[in-house]
Amino acid sequence: MTGSPLDTLRRIARAPRPPAVERCGMCATQVAPEHSHVVDLQSRQLLCACRACYLLFTDDHAHLRYRAVPGRYLGFDGPVLEERDWDELQIPVGLAFLFHNSSLERMVAFYPGPAGATESELDLPAWERIAARHPALATMRPDVEALLVRRGKDGYLVPIDACYELVGRLRTLWRGFDGGQEAHAAISAFFDEVRSR
Amino acid sequence: MTWRKSAARIDALLAASPEGEAVVREVADLYGAGLERLLDLLHARGALTDEALDALAADELVGGLLLVHGLHPWDAATRISHALQGSGVRLIELTADGVCRLSGPGAEDRVTAVAPEVTRVEVQTVIPVSALFSRLAS
Ligand SMILES: [Zn+2]
Numbered sequence: 001m002t003g004s005p006l007d008t009l010r011r012i013a014r015a016p017r018p019p020a021v022e023r024c025g026m027c028a029t030q031v032a033p034e035h036s037h038v039v040d041l042q043s044r045q046l047l048c049a050c051r052a053c054y055l056l057f058t059d060d061h062a063h064l065r066y067r068a069v070p071g072r073y074l075g076f077d078g079p080v081l082e083e084r085d086w087d088e089l090q091i092p093v094g095l096a097f098l099f100h101n102s103s104l105e106r107m108v109a110f111y112p113g114p115a116g117a118t119e120s121e122l123d124l125p126a127w128e129r130i131a132a133r134h135p136a137l138a139t140m141r142p143d144v145e146a147l148l149v150r151r152g153k154d155g156y157l158v159p160i161d162a163c164y165e166l167v168g169r170l171r172t173l174w175r176g177f178d179g180g181q182e183a184h185a186a187i188s189a190f191f192d193e194v195r196s197r
Numbered sequence: 198m199t200w201r202k203s204a205a206r207i208d209a210l211l212a213a214s215p216e217g218e219a220v221v222r223e224v225a226d227l228y229g230a231g232l233e234r235l236l237d238l239l240h241a242r243g244a245l246t247d248e249a250l251d252a253l254a255a256d257e258l259v260g261g262l263l264l265v266h267g268l269h270p271w272d273a274a275t276r277i278s279h280a281l282q283g284s285g286v287r288l289i290e291l292t293a294d295g296v297c298r299l300s301g302p303g304a305e306d307r308v309t310a311v312a313p314e315v316t317r318v319e320v321q322t323v324i325p326v327s328a329l330f331s332r333l334a335s
Contacts, residue, residue, distance in 0.1 A: 003306075003309040003310050003313065004261050004264075004309075004310040004311070004313075005200070005201045005204035005205060005261070006204055006261040006262065006264070006265055007313070008204070008207060008208045008211060009204070009207065009221070009225055009262075009265045010264065010265045010313060012218055012221050012222050012225060013222065013225040013226065013229060013265050013266060014265075014267070015222075017222075
């Protein structure tokens with residue numbers, strides 16, 4: 001039976017997908033679905049890393065281009081940012097992550113949206129005020145750990161790759177100005193996961 | 198280059214280097230997502246009237262691409278009946294397990310081109326009454 005000229009495209013587009021094989025971004029070894037990441041400090045990109053490569057970049061003080069993302073999660077009691085902090089940040093959505101960018105030598109704040117993550121101004125006095133209220137923030141490691149917060153709700157110290165994952169999940173779901181119902185459901189689900197860690 | 202030549206060229210290139218399928222799949226997914234978004238945007242603005250949708254569905258190229266991405270608005274029987282127009286052949290039946298019965302020969306390719314879900318095409322053969330009598334007589 002001859003069919004349409006588009007049969008080949010149809011076969012390919014409708015075929016079941018083989019599971020994607022993930023590889024180490026440094027040495028190309030295949031890695032398990034649960035694996036660690038390293039941050040490229042120049043491009044801010046995450047690279048999947050095998051155990052051996054990951055361990056090469058765990059020293060915070062080494063002058064290297066890559067840095068290993070640790071796995072710890074830390075909860076805080078109550079909202080970490082106060083209403084005044086949120087107002088000053090001028091973040092249009094009630095969700096943000098803050099981390100120390102060592103190339104810029106300052107704290108930066110990002111919030112999710114349809115285009116990915118958008119940076120928002122974070123001035124030093126505002127951060128110093130927040131850090132003074134929560135001594136555990138002094139242990140937050142530059143570039144690889146972030147403070148993930150929801151306005152009026154909870155806040156956590158999380159690995160930076162968790163923030164990237166959240167941004168990635170939301171990017172495709174985001175509708176309208178505040179994200180819409182689906183995005184909010186995804187945010188709730190994500191924070192439930194974080195809380196359980 | 199017409200779209201038919203394009204499609205044939207894709208077939209030939211993939212036959213020569215099957216590893217290209219992975220790239221074709223990603224590109225096809227991207228365009229499929231784009232088509233779906235396009236229809237959603239038009240629909241949200243009330244621009245996807247029955248007339249517009251039927252024109253898209255009836256177009257051989259656009260309809261074919263919608264079919265590639267599982268976005269075709271017509272069911273299989275409607276697609277087959279439409280493709281049979283002008284052939285002198287009618288669709289008698291499309292069974293749940295994909296058997297398509299046609300009233301006469303010569304239109305099988307039209308069916309398979311628009312209905313990939315068809316598993317077999319059967320052509321009803323009609324023996325003229327005169328032949329029946331002569332057979333009985335022999
Ligand atoms: Zn490696």
